Amino acid sequence: MNEASPRILEGLKNLVSPDIPAVISGLREKFGAQAEQSRHDAPVSIARAAEWILTNSEGIADVIAGGSIEMPMSRPMLIEAFHNCVERWTDPDRLRTLVREETLTLNVGRALLPGVVFHNLAGNLFVSGWETITSATLLGAGSLVRCSDTDRLFPGIWAYALAQASPALEGATVVAEWSREDVIRFQEALDLSDAVVSFGSDDSVSLMRQMTAWNVPFAGHGSTASFSLLSAEELRNNPVEWLAECCAYDFAAYDQQGCLSPRALFVEDLYSRDVDRFVDALHSAMVRLEINMPRKTLALEDRGALARARDMVLLDAACGGAGRRVSNNHDGFLMTVKPAAQFRLGPVNRFVDVYLYKQLDEVEELLREFRGRISTLGVADPRRPPDSLVRALQVHRVCELGQMQRPPLAWCLDGLRPLQKMMRFQSVQLR
Numbered sequence: 001m002n003e004a005s006p007r008i009l010e011g012l013k014n015l016v017s018p019d020i021p022a023v024i025s026g027l028r029e030k031f032g033a034q035a036e037q038s039r040h041d042a043p044v045s046i047a048r049a050a051e052w053i054l055t056n057s058e059g060i061a062d063v064i065a066g067g068s069i070e071m072p073m074s075r076p077m078l079i080e081a082f083h084n085c086v087e088r089w090t091d092p093d094r095l096r097t098l099v100r101e102e103t104l105t106l107n108v109g110r111a112l113l114p115g116v117v118f119h120n121l122a123g124n125l126f127v128s129g130w131e132t133i134t135s136a137t138l139l140g141a142g143s144l145v146r147c148s149d150t151d152r153l154f155p156g157i158w159a160y161a162l163a164q165a166s167p168a169l170e171g172a173t174v175v176a177e178w179s180r181e182d183v184i185r186f187q188e189a190l191d192l193s194d195a196v197v198s199f200g201s202d203d204s205v206s207l208m209r210q211m212t213a214w215n216v217p218f219a220g221h222g223s224t225a226s227f228s229l230l231s232a233e234e235l236r237n238n239p240v241e242w243l244a245e246c247c248a249y250d251f252a253a254y255d256q257q258g259c260l261s262p263r264a265l266f267v268e269d270l271y272s273r274d275v276d277r278f279v280d281a282l283h284s285a286m287v288r289l290e291i292n293m294p295r296k297t298l299a300l301e302d303r304g305a306l307a308r309a310r311d312m313v314l315l316d317a318a319c320g321g322a323g324r325r326v327s328n329n330h331d332g333f334l335m336t337v338k339p340a341a342q343f344r345l346g347p348v349n350r351f352v353d354v355y356l357y358k359q360l361d362e363v364e365e366l367l368r369e370f371r372g373r374i375s376t377l378g379v380a381d382p383r384r385p386p387d388s389l390v391r392a393l394q395v396h397r398v399c400e401l402g403q404m405q406r407p408p409l410a411w412c413l414d415g416l417r418p419l420q421k422m423m424r425f426q427s428v429q430l431r
Contacts, residue, residue: 015176020188027142039140043095048165050086057082102419109427114194122200125258126154143173195422219421224375232270234380246402248285256348269356290332305347
């Protein structure tokens with residue numbers, strides 16, 4: 001599957017302001033009759049597409065870097081993101097198992113699978129878009145994808161990889177662009193599709209839900225945030241270097257652009273010596289990552305946001321406050337340590353924001369405004385999570401530190417099953 005770098009993405013293009021009824025009708029006509037065969041072949045096709053991405057990851061990154069579209073992250077980070085995303089899909093047997101588990105005919109009824117899924121994407125991190133396209137492909141459905149205003153490239157790359165892996169998937173994913181003010185196209189896409197997956201702000205997702213018929217499966221993914229947590233016991237009983245490396249990776253991967261990236265790390269402050277050793281190790285780990293996986297060049301607005309966060313903690317320290325900056329002027333990241341009482345959601349792009357707490361109740365109270373909107377909580381041992389905190393805040397996913405950016409194959413984004421969120425079920429009563 002190797003090609004010369006300039007030709008790797010040859011012919012890649014999106015439909016601009018498309019005829020939505022014609023696109024969806026074309027998807028149904030072309031793929032409706034072969035939906036069962038497409039479902040049968042999808043695990044192998046997706047695995048081949050994933051291998052194509054992995055084989056050509058460096059060449060793809062070079063083509064993007066040499067094009068007119070700004071790289072969403074540095075080249076090493078982009079290659080890392082490719083691996084994190086598609087390595088889950090390289091085993092056809094695991095994909096078949098996922099489909100079997102999600103579509104299994106139950107005693108209460110049978111699954112009704114979609115023919116066409118409309119995906120409304122948002123943000124500038126491609127992973128969620130690739131995941132939802134993959135889920136629709138596993139169901140044998142065609143996809144109409146409205147790409148994000150900030151990412152018009154990556155949905156088409158995955159559609160291209162699928163077509164490279166299987167000629168039968170050529171045209172199965174239609175990537176389109178239209179203005180967010182174009183209500184008519186949105187309404188057509190919502191009315192004519194069998195299922196809808198929508199990403200974006202809480203307001204935009206709510207609007208899409210209101211515009212969608214009540215009996216159409218709708219999966220909405222609004223604004224969420226993720227956090228990390230370390231207890232004093234975990235800090236004392238685990239290798240501090242390992243904890244630091246794991247936490248640093250979670251903060252550095254994707255420059256905190258995705259919903260799985262921690263926006264703050266809460267550390268229980270019972271033994272000051274343990275905390276100081278961990279903070280020093282975390283700073284060293286971030287320095288190493290900056291060398292091996294450097295941050296992208298930031299826009300002026302992003303640099304300004306980080307500078308304001310830096311200045312606030314420096315001012316606090318100068319006035320005798322408990323907050324302090326750990327990173328140096330030449331570091332390609334900002335790292336601060338503050339008491340939990342000063343918690344506020346800061347900027348992104350490698351802002352390692354450490355908050356020290358004495359009682360877990362403090363963290364619960366500070367994060368109460370995020371109740372039901374916490375995507376992931378990273379902890380040292382997910383087998384022993386802080387259950388009271390997880391229940392109180394309705395955390396969607398708990399995972400080991402260092403794995404926040406690497407969800408498993410069948411993970412439930414925002415509490416929704418990956419395939420079943422696109423399906424309906426029909427009751428079958430035999431007596």
